[in-house]
Amino acid sequence: MSKAASTWTTPRLVTASPTVPPAPPSAVSPSLSPVDARELVGSLAPMLHEWLPHQRWFAGKGRAVTGFVPVTVTELQPSDTGNPGLLHLLVRVEQRGATGPPPSIPTSTPSAPAPADDCYQLLLGVRNALPPHLAPALVGHATQGPLAGRTVYEGLHDPRLAELLLERLRTPGALGTLRFDRADSVPSGLAGRLLDAEQSNSSLVYGDEYILKILRRVFPGPHPDLELPLALAAEGCGRVPAPVGWFEADDPSGSGDSLTLGVLQPYLRGSQDGWQLALAALADDREFTTEARALGRATAEVHIALAAALPTVTLGRRQTGQLAAGMAERLDVVARAVPALGPYAPGLRGAFDALAGLGEAGRGRPAQRVHGDLHLGQALRTPDGNWSVIDFEGEPARPLAERRRPQPPVRDVAGMLRSFDYAARSHEPWRPDWATRCRAAYCEGYAAVSGTDPRAEPELLRAYETDKAVYEVLYEARHRPDWLPVPMAAIRRLAGGV
Structure with missing residues (x-):
């Protein structure tokens, strides 16, 4: 197969098609100015x-x-x-x-x-x-x-x-x-x-x-x-x-x-993603706790390997304060863009104030590279029953430098907990009890491998869950308005400090 290449760069803006004489219907010249x-x-x-x-x-x-x-x-x-x-x-x-x-x-x-x-x-x-x-x-x-x-x-x-x-x-x-x-x-x-x-x-x-x-x-x-x-x-x-x-x-x-x-x-042939498996369990009125617990173990294994493979840091008072301030600023921006969020903003801000308070207490928190956008759709269960994690791009709307920044592993945990809520909320009738059991099982599986239960520091987990829910509100309002009630249900819960 014949292959040729022509490459160029230019800093100039093209705002409209220039008027040019027609060219013969042939391939682009191998060398273009x-x-x-x-x-x-x-x-x-x-x-x-x-x-x-x-x-x-x-x-x-x-x-x-x-x-x-x-x-x-x-x-x-x-x-x-x-x-x-x-x-x-x-x-x-x-x-x-x-x-x-x-x-x-x-x-x-x-x-x-x-x-x-x-x-x-x-x-x-x-x-x-x-x-x-x-x-x-x-x-x-x-x-x-x-x-x-x-x-x-x-x-x-x-x-x-x-x-x-x-x-x-x-x-x-x-x-x-x-x-x-x-x-x-x-x-x-x-x-x-x-x-x-x-x-x-x-x-x-x-x-x-x-x-x-x-x-x-x-x-x-x-x-x-x-x-x-x-x-x-x-x-x-x-x-x-x-x-x-x-x-x-x-x-x-x-x-x-x-x-x-x-x-x-x-390509993991024959695998099924966690989202479809969760929806199937809901449709059949089945529990999903066994799968959630195994998924928690898999997440912890990935986190342990990332911490071993790449540098880790400790977030001190200043870094924790910046983290909380960034979350609060995102809340303000999204509240202006999505008016339905406005009434809940004061209660949601309390989660970020509590995170800042952890920094004021002077306790450092380990941070490392994480998945960055972990949810049920990013986990595949292979035919042999094992979980694999895919798509490490992070949240596409965030700048690449932020996606590559070390963060507390609980950020990924919060993303998966939100995903269980999404699955339960998308089912009729809504099954919040199903989501609650899945969330608990996932944290138990994670703790069994990592030695640290994500629920042991509720202020940190709530802050990351809140930040994720705010992100979801903006995404759904922009791309899938019919789905907006799903993150808004979590917003109401989190604004009440739960």
């Missing part, structure tokens, strides 16, 4: 304006897109009469001066600067015309620029282009600014299919053997979804599928950091 780069992205801009805001993984919903900045573009495969083309783009999306909700809630540091424009990874297929099975993947038809007369589509829907990505991971090396690497051999000839699950990234499954996560919103610096599983694999932790391959790019800004773009891991 910055002017050609701007021309290409400019010609794609009208269709991206329409297509991008509707993607599940686009974080800037509710704010108008004002322009696109090409960061890097690599031609993974040129298009010809026999092959579809595949363009890899990193595009910075400008939303300056736009109205609507902020792209993320504040960080733990109240004085942190506002987030920069987001950079997204796009994999665009190019054909003369789409076959019927690829019609849902349509992005648009190019009317000008280097791709004039061609059809542009979401390349991950195309099995032929999905196979190309796997081949690149099978043969490590550089292609333009992209670098492909692997930790183990990968067989060839595995058919790829795009998962349609609701998520903040995109995932391809190859032959039920491997899963490739394509990270859509890209940040410079080590990405937890690669960094932590690699560290856990080196520590011998069997609770997390070890990365088999990955690809990255250098940060064009010159920071010296890499941009993690995709991670290939074993």
Whole structure:
């Protein structure tokens, strides 16, 4: 299979498609100048304006897109009469001066600067015309620029282009600014299919053997979804599928950091996620405490391995105060964005005041790398009955630096406790007693392995549960308004100090 590459960077903003003479319907030139780069992205801009805001993984919903900045573009495969083309783009999306909700809630540091424009990874297929099975993947038809007369589509829907990505991971090396690497051999000839699950990234499954996560919103610096599983694999932790391959790019800004773009891991064939298992138990009026207890043990094993593999710190008075202040600031922001939260804000703030009081007492608390977004959907039970933990990206709305910051392990515990509440609340009739028993069993399992019961310091656990519930309120109000009553039920409970 012929493969060619062309790569460029440019700092200039593209706000509209430039007027250019039509180009022949051929592949992008192997070597483009910055002017050609701007021309290409400019010609794609009208269709991206329409297509991008509707993607599940686009974080800037509710704010108008004002322009696109090409960061890097690599031609993974040129298009010809026999092959579809595949363009890899990193595009910075400008939303300056736009109205609507902020792209993320504040960080733990109240004085942190506002987030920069987001950079997204796009994999665009190019054909003369789409076959019927690829019609849902349509992005648009190019009317000008280097791709004039061609059809542009979401390349991950195309099995032929999905196979190309796997081949690149099978043969490590550089292609333009992209670098492909692997930790183990990968067989060839595995058919790829795009998962349609609701998520903040995109995932391809190859032959039920491997899963490739394509990270859509890209940040410079080590990405937890690669960094932590690699560290856990080196520590011998069997609770997390070890990365088999990955690809990255250098940060064009010159920071010296890499941009993690995709991670290939074993696909746990036949496994079921904890969310579906919990809902099935509720539907059958079954207890879930045995599963919850085993899941607590698995969480503790992951935490112990992370503490052994990566540096730990102790949070003193100042750090604990900053942690509480960041939670309080997030509460204020979300209360302004979601009026239903306002009446409960004083009671919720009491949880953060209690956390600050722990810092004033002068007792240090251990902090380490954690999962960061642990819930039932991030836990898979394999056919042999063991639990595995996946998706170490952390909460996508939070800045990468915050997601990589050491935190008390109880943050993950709080996330899972909230997930039991979610499951119980989504069932009719509501089963708060079921959730209470699951929460207790999970903490018991965690304590049996770690030697520390998360309930032993209720102020810390309540603060993290409250912070998580506030995050959930903003998420549901923005993305799934019908689900807003679920976190609001926890808000009412937590505002009463329970």
